[in-house]
Amino acid sequence: MGNTMKTPRASAEGGEETNVASSTGQESDFLAVLYDYPSADISQPIFHVGEKLRVLSDEGGWWRVHSLTTGRENYIPGKYVAKVYPWLAI
Numbered sequence: 150m151g152n153t154m155k156t157p158r159a160s161a162e163g164g165e166e167t168n169v170a171s172s173t174g175q176e177s178d179f180l181a182v183l184y185d186y187p188s189a190d191i192s193q194p195i196f197h198v199g200e201k202l203r204v205l206s207d208e209g210g211w212w213r214v215h216s217l218t219t220g221r222e223n224y225i226p227g228k229y230v231a232k233v234y235p236w237l238a239i
Contacts, residue, residue: 178204180212180230195223202230 162239
């Protein structure tokens, strides 16, 4: 994971490096929720089974995502989701 690379970015202050998505960029990646998160016995779920999420960033085992269903933006652990490839999405 971590499909970002450092590239130089020109600015008025001089050259500076910034993280940008690679050609297989995470921002075009989508996830499907496998289990309600958090589980209902802990608190009211933020994300529900089957919900589709757009990846904003990979935070080392956690995904920062945007829900295509609710518009909500939040974090979800990697074990609660599965990557959905565009050619599989309906």
